[in-house]
Each structure stands twice: as structure tokens, then as C-alpha cells.
Amino acid sequence: MPEAAMVDYDGLIPNNVGLSADPRLRRALESWHPRSLDWWRARGPEGFQDNLVYLRTAVSVEPEGWAKFGYVKMPEYRWGILLAPAVEGRRIGFGAHKGEPAWQEVPGEYRAMLRRLIVVQGDTEPASVEQQRRLGATAPSLYDLRNLFQVNVEEARHLWAMVYLLQKYFGRDGREEAEDLLRRRSGDQDSPRLLGAFNEATPDWLAFFMFTFFTDRDGKMQLHALAQSGFDPLSRTCRFMLTEEAHHMFVGQSGIGRIIERTCAAMRAAGITDPHDVERVRALGVIDLPTLQKRANLHFSLTLDLFGSEISTNAANAYNAGLKGRYEEDQIDDDHGLVGATYPVLRLKERRIVRENVAALSALNMRLRDDYVTDALSGVERWWNRVIQRAGYDYRLHLPHVAFNRRIGEFAAIEADPEGNILAAEEWQRRRGRWLPSADDDAFVASLMRPCREPGKFASWIAPPRAGIDGKPGDFEYVRLHA
Numbered sequence: 001m002p003e004a005a006m007v008d009y010d011g012l013i014p015n016n017v018g019l020s021a022d023p024r025l026r027r028a029l030e031s032w033h034p035r036s037l038d039w040w041r042a043r044g045p046e047g048f049q050d051n052l053v054y055l056r057t058a059v060s061v062e063p064e065g066w067a068k069f070g071y072v073k074m075p076e077y078r079w080g081i082l083l084a085p086a087v088e089g090r091r092i093g094f095g096a097h098k099g100e101p102a103w104q105e106v107p108g109e110y111r112a113m114l115r116r117l118i119v120v121q122g123d124t125e126p127a128s129v130e131q132q133r134r135l136g137a138t139a140p141s142l143y144d145l146r147n148l149f150q151v152n153v154e155e156a157r158h159l160w161a162m163v164y165l166l167q168k169y170f171g172r173d174g175r176e177e178a179e180d181l182l183r184r185r186s187g188d189q190d191s192p193r194l195l196g197a198f199n200e201a202t203p204d205w206l207a208f209f210m211f212t213f214f215t216d217r218d219g220k221m222q223l224h225a226l227a228q229s230g231f232d233p234l235s236r237t238c239r240f241m242l243t244e245e246a247h248h249m250f251v252g253q254s255g256i257g258r259i260i261e262r263t264c265a266a267m268r269a270a271g272i273t274d275p276h277d278v279e280r281v282r283a284l285g286v287i288d289l290p291t292l293q294k295r296a297n298l299h300f301s302l303t304l305d306l307f308g309s310e311i312s313t314n315a316a317n318a319y320n321a322g323l324k325g326r327y328e329e330d331q332i333d334d335d336h337g338l339v340g341a342t343y344p345v346l347r348l349k350e351r352r353i354v355r356e357n358v359a360a361l362s363a364l365n366m367r368l369r370d371d372y373v374t375d376a377l378s379g380v381e382r383w384w385n386r387v388i389q390r391a392g393y394d395y396r397l398h399l400p401h402v403a404f405n406r407r408i409g410e411f412a413a414i415e416a417d418p419e420g421n422i423l424a425a426e427e428w429q430r431r432r433g434r435w436l437p438s439a440d441d442d443a444f445v446a447s448l449m450r451p452c453r454e455p456g457k458f459a460s461w462i463a464p465p466r467a468g469i470d471g472k473p474g475d476f477e478y479v480r481l482h483a
């Protein structure tokens with residue numbers, strides 16, 4: 001194994017960044033360590049802290065064999081600092097500095113912009129753990145409970161990844177930002193998390209699966225864009241984070257897929273032919289497809305807000321500076337400078353939605369959002385609609401129009417239905433319950449949230465997975481509830 005792929009497990013903080021040879025940084029991180037543990041205990045998963053959980057831990061950064069599985073108590077998880085191996089002679093791939101050697105130190109002129117990007121990325125990681133902290137009590141199986149905790153410990157590792165960058169490269173203000181990442185709190189009135197969707201509640205498991213499907217997918221897109229960064233330590237960090245992110249996407253995709261599978265099977269067994277027959281479907285103890293559609297509408301629209309405004313000087317500046325690229329920038333065939341190029345953007349003009357060509361540099365948020373929508377659509381078809389189709393029902397789940405239910409960007413000023421027709425405020429108020437979950441819908445989902453803790457058993461509303469984690473059998477005890 002090449003040296004950079006080896007992880008040093010001897011110290012308090014596993015790493016492949018040569019921490020033992022950097023006493024100043026080691027001290028900073030070691031003093032942050034107990035505070036992060038305090039945060040984990042106070043605001044991480046509620047309960048289960050003394051139970052053994054079958055978790056994977058990164059032990060290498062090579063694509064093959066990077067993780068090992070084993071029983072761990074969560075507070076003893078080895079949160080490590082792991083960067084993908086350096087690419088010899090890597091150069092900046094886009095923007096005004098294209099072709100120059102990638103930066104190994106912070107470029108002074110872009111310091112504030114770079115720090116901001118790292119802080120925003122870092123802020124989302126603990127936020128999601130906080131949002132999900134109460135879900136353990138109602139897990140539909142030990143398999144799902146374990147997946148929740150896997151996602152949580154890895155989001156906490158992603159927090160570590162950003163804290164490493166702040167502490168190593170940004171001196172005193174980096175250390176202060178690292179403290180603030182533990183101080184802000186999801187949903188808090190006085191000190192909320194930075195981005196809107198990370199202050200929303202994740203009240204039940206359907207919300208968790210929707211979040212991992214839609215919002216973790218924003219994580220994937222943003223990490224891809226940051227993985228292109230000319231600031232090499234950020235690029236390497238994000239590349240390794242993406243390795244872990246794949247499982248988070250899987251949890252969301254397969255989680256909703258298993259809910260759909262169970263609903264369709266229950267409808268079929270009861271002889272229900274119309275998926276809109278909500279009362280009868282709910283009486284079977286499964287989640288009706290129209291409710292899934294409403295939840296998808298909600299989570300999709302909340303997540304679109306995370307891309308910022310369609311037209312953004314921040315995004316143009318970050319690209320020009322070589323700090324944040326496009327999705328798969330290195331596979332795009334153009335000049336990677338975008339000077340003079342245009343990109344079609346959906347805009348609001350005199351209360352009409354029109355497509356307009358604008359300077360491609362200012363439209364980078366829109367472009368990333370477009371790539372996201374394409375990716376999410378293919379997930380909906382492959383993981384959700386295929387299951388419905390296979391079960392023989394003539395029903396499809398859709399993604400709403402990008403103007404639906406927005407708080408950021410062009411469409412924040414209007415209300416639109418899921419087809420993108422602009423509505424008067426009263427009409428929106430009157431009809432919104434058709435498209436977004438009502439209090440009744442949420443109460444119904446809440447009524448299903450009863451824990452199922454026997455190995456191999458699953459709650460009424462979700463099918464078992466096709467395969468276990470790490471090849472384990474169906475009745476494997478993923479979380480040991482009794483010592």
C-alpha cells in the first residue's frame with residue numbers, strides 16, 4: 001500500500017496527514033477532540049451510546065478495502081482525518097489560475113472566500129446529526145438503526161475533515177470557526193445552522209430517508225464541485241468524503257424503495273387497485289403513495305434552496321478563483337474559463353417563468369442545481385418508480401417544478417404549483433395541502449413510528465433489504481441492545 005494511503009492509528013486521532021510530525025496542529029486538534037465528544041454526547045444520537053453497533057471505520061484511503069467493519073460503541077468510534085492520495089503534479093483545472101500548480105497553502109487573496117466555503121460545508125455535517133438525533137427511539141429495524149448511526153458517525157467525521165482544514169490552514173480565526181461549528185445548533189432561534197434546510201426538523205423515518213435521498217444528494221453535488229478545487233487539501237478531503245457519501249445515498253434510495261415495495265405488496269394483498277384510496281391503504285399500516293409524493297415535494301424543494309440563487313456573484317468569484325468548480329469539471333470539454341460563455345437560466349419575468357441565457361460564470365449555482373435535478377430524477381426512476389411498475393401499479397412519483405415552494409432565489413417571491421403554474425397567494429393557501437404534507441399526513445406517519453428491535457424483524461411499513469450490510473445474514477444483530 002502506498003505510504004499516503006496508510007492511516008496512522010497509533011495516536012488519539014487516526015490520520016494520514018502526518019499529525020505526529022506537526023505538534024502544533026496535533027495539540028489544536030487534541031484540544032478540540034473532547035469538545036467534539038461533548039457535542040456528540042449532548043447533541044448526537046439520543047440513547048444507544050453504550051451499545052455496540054456494527055459500524056464501518058475507514059482504515060485506508062485506497063478505493064479497495066478502505067473500510068473495516070466491527071462492533072463499536074459510538075463514542076469510541078475512531079473519527080479520523082483522511083485525505084485521498086495526492087495526485088502528483090496536480091494543476092488548477094479552471095478559472096483565472098487554470099494550469100498553475102494546485103495550491104498546497106491558502107492563496108492569500110482568496111482566504112476569506114475559501115474559509116467561508118469550508119465553514120458552510122462544515123456547518124451542514126453536525127447539523128444533520130442534530131436533526132436526526134431522536135430517530136433511534138423509533139427505528140423500524142436493527143438494520144436501519146445501524147444505518148442511521150453509520151450515517152451519523154460519518155457526518156461527524158466530515159465535520160472533523162473541515163475542522164482539520166480550518167485548524168491547519170487558517171490559524172486563529174480557523175480555530176474560532178471550528179468552535180463555532182460546535183456552538184451553532186440546528187433549529188436554534190439564536191444560533192441556527194447556516195443554511196435553511198439544516199434547521200428543519202427530521203421528525204420521523206420517512207423524513208430521514210427523504211433527507212438522505214434529497215439533501216445528502218446536494219452534499220454529493222457540492223462535494224464533487226469542491227473536489228475540483230485548486231486548493232489541494234480541500235480537493236483531497238472532499239474526494240475521500242465522497243467515498244463515504246455513496247452509502248448515505250444508498251440509505252435514502254433503498255429506504256424509500258423498501259417503503260414503496262411494502263406499500264405495493266400490502267395493497268395487492270388487500271386487493272386495492274387504486275393507490276389514491278388513501279384511507280384503505282393507511283388502514284393496512286403502510287404509507288400511501290400520495291403521502292410519499294407530498295414528502296418528496298417538500299424535501300426536494302427545501303434542498304433546491306441549498307444551491308443558492310440562480311444568479312450569483314459568489315459562485316462566479318469562487319469559480320474564477322479556482323476554489324469551487326462545476327460538477328465533474330475535469331470531464332467537461334470546454335475552456336474551463338467560461339469567459340464570454342452563456343448558460344440558460346430559469347427566471348421570473350413579469351410573473352412569468354422564462355428561460356434566459358445569462359453569463360455562464362454567474363449561472364454556476366443554476367448549473368449545479370440542473371445537474372442535481374438530473375441525478376435526483378434518475379434516482380426516482382430507478383429506485384422508486386421501477387418498484388411501483390414492477391408491482392403492477394399505474395402510478396408514478398414525480399419531482400415538482402423547481403419554482404415550487406421555494407424560499408431562495410428567483411422563485412422565492414412567488415407561489416407555484418408542482419407543474420410550475422404561478423398561483424395567487426390565496427389559491428396557494430387553499431391548495432397547498434394537496435401538494436405538501438398536512439398535519440394529518442404527518443400525524444399518520446408519526447403513528448407508524450414504533451420501534452422494531454428484534455433481529456431480522458421489520459416494522460409494518462417497510463420491506464426488508466435485499467442484502468445485509470457487509471454480507472451479513474437477515475437476522476444479524478446490527479446493534480447489540482443487551483450487553
Ligand code: BYC
Nearest residue numbers: 120124128195196215216219222305306308309312314315
Ligand atoms: N440558506 O450568491 P448566493 C451536505 C446565502 S450539503 C441560507 O445566492 P452562494 C450535507 C449565502 O450564504 C452541501 N442562506 O449563493 C448534506 C450568501 O450569504 P453571504 C453543503 C443561504 O453563496 C446532508 C447569500 O445567501 N455544502 O454536505 O453562491 C447531510 C447569497 O448567496 C442559502 C455546500 O453548500 C440557504 N439555503 O451559494 C450532511 C458547499 N443559500 O455569504 C451534509 C459550500 C444561499 O452573502 N457552500 N444563502 O452572507 C457554497 O458553495 C455556498 O455557500 C452555497 C450558497 C451553495 C450554499
